[in-house]
Amino acid sequence: MSKLIYLVPLFPLIGFLVNGLGRKALSRSIVSIVGVGSVLASFVVSLLIFLEVKSPGFTPQVITFFDFIKTGKLQIPFAFQVDQLSSLFLLIITGVGTLIHLYSTAYMDEETAPDFARYFAYLNLFIFSMLLLVLGANYVIMFIGWEGVGLCSYLLIGFWFKNDAYNDAAKKAFVMNRIGDLGFLLAVFWMIARFGSTNFADVFAQAPGASAAVLTGITLLLFVGATGKSAQIPLFTWLPDAMAGPTPVSALIHAATMVTAGIYMIARSNVLYNLAPITQNIVAVIGLATALFAATIALKQNDIKKVLAYSTVSQLGYMFLGLGVGAYTGAIFHVMTHAFFKALLFLGAGSVIHAMHHEQDIRNMGGLKKYMPVTHITFLLACLAIAGIPPFSGFFSKDEILTAALLKSPVYYVFGVIGALMTAFYMFRLYALTFQGKFRGTHEQEHHLHESPKAMTIPLIVLAILSVAGGLIGIPEVLMKDAHRLQSFLAPVFAESQPGGETVSHLSHSTELILMFGVVAIILIVIVLAWRKFSNYTKTTETSTGFSSILENKWYVDEVYDAIISKPLRSFSKFLNNVVERLAIDGLVNGVGKAVQYGSRQLRLIQSGQVGSYILIMVVATVLFFIIQLFWKS
Numbered sequence: 001m002s003k004l005i006y007l008v009p010l011f012p013l014i015g016f017l018v019n020g021l022g023r024k025a026l027s028r029s030i031v032s033i034v035g036v037g038s039v040l041a042s043f044v045v046s047l048l049i050f051l052e053v054k055s056p057g058f059t060p061q062v063i064t065f066f067d068f069i070k071t072g073k074l075q076i077p078f079a080f081q082v083d084q085l086s087s088l089f090l091l092i093i094t095g096v097g098t099l100i101h102l103y104s105t106a107y108m109d110e111e112t113a114p115d116f117a118r119y120f121a122y123l124n125l126f127i128f129s130m131l132l133l134v135l136g137a138n139y140v141i142m143f144i145g146w147e148g149v150g151l152c153s154y155l156l157i158g159f160w161f162k163n164d165a166y167n168d169a170a171k172k173a174f175v176m177n178r179i180g181d182l183g184f185l186l187a188v189f190w191m192i193a194r195f196g197s198t199n200f201a202d203v204f205a206q207a208p209g210a211s212a213a214v215l216t217g218i219t220l221l222l223f224v225g226a227t228g229k230s231a232q233i234p235l236f237t238w239l240p241d242a243m244a245g246p247t248p249v250s251a252l253i254h255a256a257t258m259v260t261a262g263i264y265m266i267a268r269s270n271v272l273y274n275l276a277p278i279t280q281n282i283v284a285v286i287g288l289a290t291a292l293f294a295a296t297i298a299l300k301q302n303d304i305k306k307v308l309a310y311s312t313v314s315q316l317g318y319m320f321l322g323l324g325v326g327a328y329t330g331a332i333f334h335v336m337t338h339a340f341f342k343a344l345l346f347l348g349a350g351s352v353i354h355a356m357h358h359e360q361d362i363r364n365m366g367g368l369k370k371y372m373p374v375t376h377i378t379f380l381l382a383c384l385a386i387a388g389i390p391p392f393s394g395f396f397s398k399d400e401i402l403t404a405a406l407l408k409s410p411v412y413y414v415f416g417v418i419g420a421l422m423t424a425f426y427m428f429r430l431y432a433l434t435f436q437g438k439f440r441g442t443h444e445q446e447h448h449l450h451e452s453p454k455a456m457t458i459p460l461i462v463l464a465i466l467s468v469a470g471g472l473i474g475i476p477e478v479l480m481k482d483a484h485r486l487q488s489f490l491a492p493v494f495a496e497s498q499p500g501g502e503t504v505s506h507l508s509h510s511t512e513l514i515l516m517f518g519v520v521a522i523i524l525i526v527i528v529l530a531w532r533k534f535s536n537y538t539k540t541t542e543t544s545t546g547f548s549s550i551l552e553n554k555w556y557v558d559e560v561y562d563a564i565i566s567k568p569l570r571s572f573s574k575f576l577n578n579v580v581e582r583l584a585i586d587g588l589v590n591g592v593g594k595a596v597q598y599g600s601r602q603l604r605l606i607q608s609g610q611v612g613s614y615i616l617i618m619v620v621a622t623v624l625f626f627i628i629q630l631f632w633k634s
Helices: 007-021 028-054 084-107 113-135 139-157 164-195 200-209 212-229 238-244 247-256 258-268 270-274 277-298 304-324 328-355 373-387 393-408 410-435 443-447 454-473 485-490 500-506 509-534 546-552 554-604 611-633
Strands: 061-071 074-082
Touching (some): 007 113, 084 247, 084 258, 084 328, 113 139, 113 247, 113 258, 139 164, 164 200, 164 238, 200 270, 212 258, 212 277, 247 258, 258 270, 258 328, 277 410, 328 373, 328 454, 328 485, 393 509, 546 554
16 A cells, blocks of 8 residues: 555645646536545545554555656655654644645635635645655655745735735745745755765664764754744744634644644654754753743733634644653654644634634634534533643643653753643633623624534534544553553654653652642643633723733734844845945946946047048057057067
């Protein structure tokens, strides 16, 4: 079955071409069938490949199709790698992607037929690019997919391109990702110079022989790429602005594609990172700082999608914390569970926005549970999962990361728990303001409140089931012996690493149980506090002041970036344009032309038409030549 791996990215690529080229001719039903069907077909093939990889005796395979680059001693094949890590990501991308595509058929129904087809073409291309990224057997093929998801994010964030604010958000995402991509590209060049190859097998085999400086440099540059794509400090501000795109796009970017790319790349490069402890510490610190910083911002956001966006940034920080402390399995586990509950949260938010006629301010909502029962219960389950309440999926993956962090440093653990408490608070603030209490919107909005159609609620129900039960594949050793099936599944990929599940054994069972359920007890208290505080919220016209204002304005990070980066660059650009370009360069070029014109006008005066003048000039010139010749000889 692995030989058919090319079909996995091929189906979405065909869907992109069909819907893209035929956008003006195809009917909505055909566009929907092609868009959803192509990703569903990829999911079916991915599932068959996953079952093959899961079978006993499977060995990782590299399937080469042709030589992509061949020059001198450098040979970079167009090849796919089929192993435990790539097969798991294939299921996440195509599975969640299929549900988002299905949801989109109803959510985007108001679009005109050509725009409807254009949307699905972009969505299919997004899935294709992400599949190419995780299947590549070398860093160059990975980088092609890496750039592809960056392009698609630009196209989808700015999908409604008649709105300049949306275009600005798309450009911001594109530019900030290019900053990170430069780091990735430099790392690839360094690998070629040092190892003579970009193939994973070749690079990892030669890595132990490289110096610590080389490995630290390469891994830091790779991490720069990851900070851009996976929205870590300082390159995180593009992700909340990405909410400008349609809500299903937000779900796809935040759950199944794009932001998980950086996590995948570092997990795939685990051999390099294990040999670069300095980089690992930096990854852990940046990840933890991002988790805390984004969580504080989410506490005071009032746009339903902005709360979820900063929640994503925070959860990505937890994943990087896991990678930094060597809990690669835990980080990938959280990628998987996060894909379930974050896709559910965004699609649930989309269902609310759809019912509220594009209203996104949670202060104008409230009491929606009686109008939208399916959306309400699935959203609540997702909130419980992300808060880390057992037995929901987020509990198991987050606990694994926190346990590994504790073994690395108690400081990591304490701040990680603080972040988890803030997560529970802002998520149940969001839930209570949206679904509890009395409706605070207009009478017109209340009159039109309704549950979303089945094309939107069915994906919600499926994702809710996964959010509830998805964590059962990673039950920690302390609760059930040999029940962490994900750890045993990924063990061949992280054989040289320190899997998160193994680090748990260093703590006594009693200590781990006390910490585990102690944290859960505190989280439950926080949930109750948030529920009681916001369930009967009354809308007020008072503006936030003091620290609340700082959080509401996102620590003024965008304003600081604008003041110290954007404005100086714009001023420098104006200087280059007005002084260097217009006065210096244009002045020089135009000056040469003017000098030639002036010289021509003066020389023209010599041509008087008087023969006597010509004879005089000839005689004077002849005398001058004789004088020059005389002095030259002497």
